[in-house]
Amino acid sequence: MKVRCPNCNTEYNIESSKITSATIKIKCPKCLNSFPVSKDGVVAPKTPKPTPPPPQPREIGTASGINKPSPQPEARSAPPKTPPPPPKQESVEKKPEPGSSISLDNLPDLPDLPDLPDLGGSDMSDLLGTLDSEIAKSTPSTPPEPPTPPEKELNNTGLDFGMVNLEEAIATSITTTTSEEKPVASRTEVKEKVRTSAPASEPVSSQPASVEQTESTGPKKFKVKRKSGKIFGPFDQDTIVRMLVENKLLGNEDISEDGVNWQPINKIPEFQQAIQNMLESISSTPPPAAKAPVSSTTAPSSHPKEEDKKKVDVKKSGVKEPSKLDEIKENLKEKYREFKERFSTLPKNVRTGIISAVAIILALIIFFAGFKIYNRFFGAKLSAEDQRIVTNALNSLYSGNNADITESVRVLKALYAKVRYKTPVCAVLTRIFIYQRTFLSLEKENEEILSRCIKSFKSENIETPDSIFAAGLYYLSVKDTKNYGETVKLLNSSPHYQRYLNALNNIFSNNFAAAIADFTAYLSMVPQDSLTMEIIGELYLNQKDMANAELFFKKAIDTNSKNLRAAIEYNRILFESQKDQRSALNALENIVNSGATTLHIKELARAEYILAKMYWSIRKNDEAERYFKTAISHSPEKIDYRLAYAEYLYNIEELDRSFDEFNAIIKQDPNNIDAKIGLIRVMIKKRKILDAQKIVSGLYSQNPSSTIVLLYKGKIEEELEKYPDAENTYNQILSIDKESTNAKLALANLYIRQNKTQEGLNLLEEIKKNNPDNLDVLMMMGEIYLKLRKFDQAIENLRHAIELDNYNTHARFLLAKAYIEKQEYEEALKHLEVVKIQIKKMPELNYYFGKVYFGLKKYPEAIKSLEEELKTNKQFIDAMILLGKSYSMNDDHQKAIDILNSATTLDASNALAYFELGMAYLRKGDKTSAVEALKQATNKAKDNNEFRFLFGKTMIENNMFNEGIEELKNVLKKDPDNTEYRYNLAMGYYLSKNYKAAIQEFNKVYSQDPSNESALFFAGKSYQAKKDYQQAIKAFEGCIEKNPNNDKAYYEIARTYELMEKYDKAIEYYQKAISKNPSIAMAFYRLGYIYKGKNNYKKAISYFEQFLKIAPEDDLAPEVRDEIYDLKQALQDMEEEEKAARQKKPEEEE
Structure with a gap:
């Protein structure tokens, strides 16, 4: 059956089998007009006052409280005159899904209508299928109420074609009139038609309104509120729909009927469906020459002759066929009219402001466009003078001289502000700024210029190698890997720049060997770049390759003598390698003295820091401290400088100042482990063991596997005499690092501290075997041998240590002590003089000077040194005893007795003080007081075997043989294998002329220690005194066998022959003695x-x-x-x- 819309004359095919009622209501999907249709296809007349349908449930999502207007079923006026037909458009058919069917179970029963002829195949099925699904959606799940009689539902019940898929509906529609074909309208025409006709939009509802309600109430008005808060309207529903379709509304606005209750417009189903219908109507107009719809199952037949005929008819009619350009023009005109209408509604001051703003923006656009055009074609070159400035600046960068670089930056910044074409200036400025930011520091103002330079590269879009290279440097410095990678690819024509960027990238990746290779390749193409030579030297320095570092620093200086950074490092290497220390020191001092004008502040600080370490190494402490302080003041943020200064204070025994400096570093950097370890070392030396333990515990909880933390944890445990814990800690270090020399040294020291001397020495010998030049091992071995009174071995190790480090004060001091114990006072004095030059305030230094002068029998000098020592340490008991002894030997006996009495008062248990007091009385001639003092000395030292031995030896030396011999006998009872004790007992017998006893004891000593040549010699002297000349000669000859140059043995043989009155033999051996020692x-x-x-x-x-x-x-x-x-x-x-x-x-x- 055919149905025609009375408003737009569009015809549709409807299957009669789908119509079960006498009259149905249909909405035209094209013009949105609703009208009743009878079963025979005739438009039914209006029925007055229809009975309202029973109430049904609201559809989910419908706004409550809004009365939906009913559609107007009356026929509208004839459609407006159609414009000339546009070019023929092929209709697009949408194939229905096979087997799709729509259930009508929920619809009210309608009377049967006669069948309609099948005009469209499955078209009607598609059209009504969608309708059935929509009705099914809107029908509640509960059983519906009984329907009203069919005759009363004439105008209330109908099929809403607005719910149908419009593309399918349009594809199956019939042309509007039979007399003439209706042309396809453009989108603009459709919009215009919608705007002029303003058809009523009937939203889908489960409760249709009556005609009586529609006529009495009229259309509703709604206010619209935008997101900005502005409110427009009120508008009716059709107007809002049209505004949505024409993009005058965005769909995210709120609407309200009363201005109080607002709802989002895109949440209202009525508007959603109306918008959808409108859009589909616009996009799917019926084809111009479709007599009947084509089945979806068959291919459409084309009629080229008819299409050509239509084209000829259009040409004959004289009407121009509209093109796409015409449609665009029409759309633009429409937009302009809409904008003009809206703009005219704005207040006058607002319109004036908008016009002014637009004018300014246009002026700026024109200005910048002109500026770019000028720069592109007229400003892209520098003058010869400007180019010379840029070249000189680049050469100053190559020189590495900060003064020249600073001046170049000043000139380039002025040039940057003057010229329009900035790329060459920026290329050099960027390189200088990146260098300064990486190795020195960059001011904030220059950071801003650097950012502007990068923008200039992009805006001017001039891809010169210099600008690309500079941009690559920038991207590399800020770690912009994406832009860096793209920039490097652009440098294929400049391989030297690629090499340079690769080298820097390798530095940032700690791949120094690759960086050196890339820089070296770069230098082969840019041989004048002294700065890069200096950087290579620093890389070699970082790798401890001093020879190559020295070579490249020298090259940098030879290439440009103004490269002071290279000069600083070069002279440092010369000094440390001891090649020419004096000239290196002088050169560096000259650089520092002129550095205020030629060096960057950080370069000056580094030069001062290196100079301070140089002076420290040669123990010129005043100069070292001065340069340390200036370096820190010029670069206070450098933790390394402050750490070195604190370490320097620790080594010169300025423990309080060192403590304060380490604390200051920790405040500056609370996580600095080196500073905390330094603080622990100071505390250990100041005997603040518990305070040190707290810091170590904190470090250990944070770094349980740090070997340096474990090392000092073990040292603290050792100081607290927790020897097993300390040993476990040192072994834990060795489990982490088997070759840890520090752990082995600490373990060796622990063994010696526990009297496991041989184990400690064995471990030290093992370390020395693998590393014979280990300074710490040599010093520790020297100190241990000194404690063991093995002076020759101590001297050997300590001399080796000094050969490795001529300025090692501690090693030299230990060596002097060894020579003192060996009674080689002249050698000891030489080394003490050097120590005094290196460290003026070393504790106990004056005491050892006193011992040396006393040994040399220079008693006034000894007294002076010892009194100096006692000024700083008044309770130094050993110094007091030696001072008293010196006064006694200088024949000032009463002064000696007073000092020694003070010593016994200070330490009443000190046996040596009583002993020296007794000796002072003895030298004064007061034997009674001497004997009393010496008896107290022996009583105080009952358990001190070493002291009792000294007491017995002294008694013998002072011809108190009986007392001395008796004391030495008692000593030997406790230590019978001590050859030194027995040798002195033998000497006591010899001096007391008990030659028989002397021979026995000397022979025992020689049998225990065959290397003791002196025992054999005095055995011979005892035989000689006893007139047993043959045994005497035999003993002396044994001495000559051991030492062929022993002139004393030759002399005694001669003397023995003389006593035997064998004068010729005597003359012979006297001559031999003279030949050995003239x-x-x-x-x-x-x-x-x-x-x-x-x-x-x-x-x-x-x-x-x-x-x-x-x-x-x-x-x-x-x-x-x-x-x-x-x-x-x-x-x-x-x-x-x-x-x-x-x-x-x-x-x-x-």
Whole structure:
């Protein structure tokens, strides 16, 4: 059956089987007009006052309280005159889904209508299928109420074609009139038609309104509120729909009928459906020449002759066919009219403001466009003078001289502000700024210029290699990997720039070897870049390759002598390698003194820091401290400088200042482990062990696997005498790092501290074997051997340590102590003098000077040094005892007794103080007081074997043989294997002329220690005194076998032969003794007497004169002079006698 809309004359095919009622209501999807249709296809007349349908449930999502207007079923006026037909458009058919069917179970029963002829195949099924689904959706699930009689539902019940898929509906529609074909309207025409006709939109509702309600109430008005808060309207529903379709409303606004209750417009189903219907109507107009719809199952047939005929008819009619351009123009005109209408409704001041703003924006656009055009074609070159400035600036960067670079930056910034074409200026400025930001510092103002330069590269879009390279440097410095990668690809034509960027990237990745290779390749293409040579030198320095570092620093200086950074590092290497320390020090001082004008503040600080370390290494502490302080003041943020200064204070024994400096570093950087470790070291030295333990515990809780933390944890445990815990801690370090020298050294020291001396020495020897030049090992071994009184081994290790580090004060001080114990005072004095130069305030230094001067019998100098020591440490008991002893030896006995009495008052348990007091009384001649003091000394030292030995030895040296021998016997009972004790006992017997006992003890010593040549020698002397000459000669010959240069043994053999009156043998051995030691005065003395006994006065006089030359101040010198006088007188008498005899002989003959 065919149905025609009375408003727009559009015809539709409807299957009669779908119509079960006498009359149905249909909405035209094209013009949205609703009208009743009878079963035979005739438009039914209006029925007055229809009975309202029973109430049904509201549809979900429908706004409550809004009365929906009923559609107007009356026929409207004829449609407006159609415009000339547009070009033919092919209709697009939408194929229905096979087997789709819509259930009508929920619809009220309608009377049967006669069947309609099948005009559209399955078209009607598609059209009504959608309708059935929509009705099914809107019907409640509960059973419906009984329907009203069919005749009363004439105008209330109908099929809403607005719910149908419009593309399918349009595809199956019939042309509007039979007399003439209706042309396809454009979108603009449809909009215009909608605006002029304003059809009523009937939303889908489960409760349709009556005609009576529609006529009485009229259309509702709604206010519209935008997101900005502005309110427009009121508008009726159709107007709002049209505004939505035409994009005058965006769909995110709120609407309200009363201005109080607002709802989002896109949540109202009525508007959603109306908008959908409108859009589909616009986009799917019926084809111009479709006599009947084509089945979806068959392919559409084309009629080219008919289409060509239509085109000819259009041309003959003289009407121009509209093009797409015409439609665009029409749309633009429409938009302009809408804008003009809206703009005219604005207040006058607002319109004036908008016009002014638009004018300004247009002026700016024109200005910038013109500026870009000018720069592109007229401003893209620098003058020759400007180009010279840029070139000079780049050369200053190559020089590495901060003064030149700073001046270049000033000139370039002025040029940057002057020129329009900024790319060449920015290329050099960027390189300088990146260098400063990476290695020095960059001011905020220059950071801003750097950012503007990068923008200039992009805006000017001039891709010169210099600008691309500069941009690559910037992206690399800010770690913009994406832009950096793209920039590097653009440098294929400039491989030297690619190499440079790759080198910097490798530096940031800590791949220094690759960086060096890339920089070296870059230098082969840019050989004048002194700055890059300096950077290569620093990379080698970082890798401890001093030879290559020195080479590249020298190259940098040779390429440009103004590169002061390279000069600083070069002179530092020269100094540390001890090649030319004096000239290196002078050169660096000159750089620092002129650095205020030639160096960046950070470069100056580094030069001062290096100079401070140089002076510290040669122990010029005043200069070192001055430069440390200036370096820190010039670069206070450098933690390394402050750490070095704190370490310096620690090493020169300025513990309080070192403590304060480490604390200041921790305040600046609370997580600095090095500063905390330094603080712990100071606390250990100041004996604040518990405070140090708190810091170590905190560090250990945060860093349980840090070897340096574990090392000092073990040292604290060792100081607290928790030796097993300390050993476990040191072994824990070795489990982490098997080759940790520090852990092995600490473990060796722990063994020695627990009297496991041999274990400690074995561990040290193992370390020394793998690393013979380890300074710490050598010093520790020297110190241990010194405690063990093995002075030769101590001296050997300590001398090696000084050879490795000539300025190692601690090693030199230990060496001096070893020489003092060995009684080699001259050697000790040399090393103490060096120590005094290096460290003026070293504790106990003056005390050891006093010991040396006392050993050299320079008692006034000893007294002066010891008094200086006691000024700083008044309770230094050993210094007090030695000072008293020095006064006693200087014959100021009363002063000595007063000082020693003070010492016994200060420490009443000190046996040595009582001993020296007794000796002072003894030298004064007060034997009673001496004996009393010495008895107290022995009582105080009952359990001190070493002291009792010293007491016995001293008694023997002071000819108190019985007391001394008795004391040494008691000492030997406790330590019978001590050869030193037994040797001194033997000497006591020898000096007391108990030669038999002496021989026994000397032989025991020699049997226990065959290397003790002195024991064998004095055994021979005892045999000689006992007149057992053969045994004596045998003992002396044994000494010569051990030491062929032993002149004393030759002398004693000669003396033994002389006692045996074997003078020729004696002369022979005296001559041998002189050949071994020409200064042995006693050999000349004895030869003089032998030749005197032989009446060979001339030879006797000759040997006596030789004696006087060697020992003119000897006690025997007066005797020898008398002998010479007597011998000469005897010779003279003999000569006179011979002369008289010669004269007398001729007379007798006569």
